[in-house]
Amino acid sequence: MDSLPYLVSVVQCGSFTAAADQLNCSTSTVSRHIQQLEGNLSSPIFIRHTRKVVLTDQGRLVYERALKICNQVKELQSDVALQNQEINGLVRINAPAWSMEHYVVPALPNLHEKWPNLQLALSYEEGAIDPYMSAHDIYLCIVKPVDSSLVMRPVKPPEFWACASPEYLSRSSALDTPNDLSDHSLLSFSRFGQTANWVFNHVDKNEGICMDMNKSWLSFTNYAMGRIACLNHGGVTVIPRNMVERDVLEGRLRRLLVQYKVGTMKDEQKIHLVYTKESSKSPKVKAVIDSIMGHIEKYQNLNS
Numbered sequence: 001m002d003s004l005p006y007l008v009s010v011v012q013c014g015s016f017t018a019a020a021d022q023l024n025c026s027t028s029t030v031s032r033h034i035q036q037l038e039g040n041l042s043s044p045i046f047i048r049h050t051r052k053v054v055l056t057d058q059g060r061l062v063y064e065r066a067l068k069i070c071n072q073v074k075e076l077q078s079d080v081a082l083q084n085q086e087i088n089g090l091v092r093i094n095a096p097a098w099s100m101e102h103y104v105v106p107a108l109p110n111l112h113e114k115w116p117n118l119q120l121a122l123s124y125e126e127g128a129i130d131p132y133m134s135a136h137d138i139y140l141c142i143v144k145p146v147d148s149s150l151v152m153r154p155v156k157p158p159e160f161w162a163c164a165s166p167e168y169l170s171r172s173s174a175l176d177t178p179n180d181l182s183d184h185s186l187l188s189f190s191r192f193g194q195t196a197n198w199v200f201n202h203v204d205k206n207e208g209i210c211m212d213m214n215k216s217w218l219s220f221t222n223y224a225m226g227r228i229a230c231l232n233h234g235g236v237t238v239i240p241r242n243m244v245e246r247d248v249l250e251g252r253l254r255r256l257l258v259q260y261k262v263g264t265m266k267d268e269q270k271i272h273l274v275y276t277k278e279s280s281k282s283p284k285v286k287a288v289i290d291s292i293m294g295h296i297e298k299y300q301n302l303n304s
Contacts, residue, residue: 004066006033007045011063014052037062088117091288095140097124097222098240099271103140103155107295111288118284137285138275138292142191142265151280152272153289155296159241160263162198162256163248168233175236175256178209185235187226188213189264195219198238200260209260238262 009019010030020027038045045059055063095104100122108120123136140155164184169175173183178200188195195213202208213219220226223239230237230244231252247253265271273293279285 001069003033003037003040005070006030007037007063007066008070010034010046010053011055016053086117087115087284087287088119089284090119090121091138091284092121092123092136093138093288093292094123094136097224098158098243099140100124102158102240102242102299103296104292106299107291111291115284115287118287120288137279137282138273138289140271140273142271150274151277152274153293155271155273157263157265157271160238161241161244161248162236162238162260162262163230163244163253164236164256165231165233165252166254168235169254178211178257178260181211181236186213186216187218187220187229187235187237188216189223189226189238190219190221191264196264199263199265200257201263202260204259238264 006019006023006029009022010016013019013022016027016030016034020030023030034045041058041062043058043062044056045062046053047056093100093104104122111118111120164172164175168185172185174180175184178198181198188198190196195216197213198211200209200211218226218229218234220229223243226237226239227243227247229235230239231247236256244253248255273289273296275285275289280289
């Protein structure tokens with residue numbers, strides 16, 4: 001166990017010498033730990049060259065496991081340290097309305113009970129946010145993770161359903177495939193001032209269709225508005241499952257195109273919990289991040 005951080009450092013630094021510099025120890029100490037680890041596993045971890053070290057197949061497996069273990073130990077140490085601190089002050093969180101309602105707010109009462117002197121300010125700001133110029137400490141948004149100076153923790157998007165009211169469907173043309181949507185009234189979500197495309201992937205076939213929603217007669221920035229318009233027979237919408245599941249069960253809405261998985265983001269778009277590396281060093285921010293991510297994991301397990 002004690003040798004695992006030395007293995008991780010050698011792989012990440014690219015050499016025994018660089019790892020020794022990082023760990024503030026001698027090269028012979030690093031070498032001794034690697035040899036001890038190879039002896040315990042009865043398997044070579046590195047192919048040693050003059051200028052670099054290369055992982056063997058077994059070594060790659062050991063490294064992946066070691067990295068997870070080392071990260072878990074660091075998190076445990078951080079959590080223990082957090083327990084011994086008094087968490088107080090203001091943390092500002094920004095997220096889209098749906099994410100705020102389902103991913104953020106439910107996690108906060110327990111956080112308040114644990115840290116009564118912690119203050120939280122919630123807001124919704126449409127559009128892209130510069131985390132360095134923003135007044136927020138944490139935000140949930142759809143971003144492309146290109147800035148290495150940011151911490152971007154991926155969040156699995158919710159399940160979406162395509163829905164319409166029975167009354168609307170009774171006076172409309174058939175809707176058997178996504179291509180039939182061109183003959184229907186569409187209600188679409190607007191993100192960053194643009195309507196979000198609808199993405200359909202067949203559950204049994206290698207078939208994917210991306211629908212441009214620019215011709216929607218109604219666009220909205222809050223899914224609650226789309227649900228109300230749909231319930232009042234305004235057309236077809238794509239909406240998070242948990243917002244309309246009861247409506248479908250009780251017959252107010254009908255789920256459509258069930259042979260497809262539906263979403264509003266392309267593959268290159270992901271939901272992330274975003275914060276700067278500097279802000280994550282703050283105990284109060286870390287406490288909030290851990291609470292939100294813990295709730296998101298539980299929420300997604302319950303709704304999977």
